[in-house]
Amino acid sequence: MTGWSGRLSEEADPEQSGRRGHRTRAPGPGDRAGRFRRRAGPSPDPDGPAPAPGSGASDGADADEAADPEAVARAICLRALTGAARTRKQLADLLARREVPEEAANAVLDRFSEVGLIDDAAFARAWVSSRQSGRGLARRALRAELRAKGVDGEEAEEALAEVDDEDERTAARRLVERRLPSLRRVDRVTATRRLVGMLARKGYNGGLAAGVVREVMDDTGFGTEEPDPDLVDGAE
Template identity: 85%
Template structure:
């Protein structure tokens, strides 16, 4: 029974040993039977927490732009131990983290065109903080992107001062 439960769970996506142990406990499988099945699955390579951690870090860092701190917390919640988690997190260096933060800010910036610079700065830093970035890194990346794009340094709506644009009918613009 424990074997069938684990195989079914592993069909959808890779799982950590801890996730499978928790599943077996919820299903009422005795500890000794669960341990025997989990040990065997580990021996044959169906459970590999180190590989799970590497894949998780790669996927979540690239896809969601999460910082190492957030990735570490997610791995801990999935039951990946400290050493395996740290080895997986070592694949993400400071440059990768900064580049991911920059992509997140650049992607979000277009939706903030109607707010002033302090509001945009606060919202962008908050977004990065929720993704696990440190305050210093977040503030630096936001400042750099806003400076490079000239966000908030020019007239908030230059079209208001263009007499040619104002003279044309709205459907003509």
């Protein structure tokens, strides 16, 4: 019986194996890949210029996609929508960056809107609910965020209508109560300035911010103790 070393030597020398009457090794995936590469031509230089259309360097899938920009647009949008909602403007901007023709992009975006994969109104409602409860943002800040994402007008206003004055005041008070303990060692004027500034950055107007800060300080007795003199004039 031929040993392992004999079989290995026969595989290494197919002509010798054929002369001895043994079957040569069946071609494997690597052989097919090699033949495909030889037919397709040499691999392009990754640092060189992109191959020209019709050069034979691109595979069949790339050629099919290039011939059907709507297929490209659909694939890009589906990947972008995986795990997170997107507005129509966000997807349109993405397709433009990927150089998808505008006509094909609009056709796909229209279709996605028809079947509910794009729903700016639902996006706005979810965004407002999440950002108002989680970050304590006021309607002014929420409106600016929606506009940046391409949701404006009636769809944005309907979502923002879910937040009323009392919701804003409650959220502002919660933000101040959460921050106030870290300001116990500064004087009341400094603490007020910092807290009002924090609320302003979250979209609250000056009157509401100042009123909420004063109210929380009075309720908690803030400022009745002597502040640390080393930190009274500390930077924010």
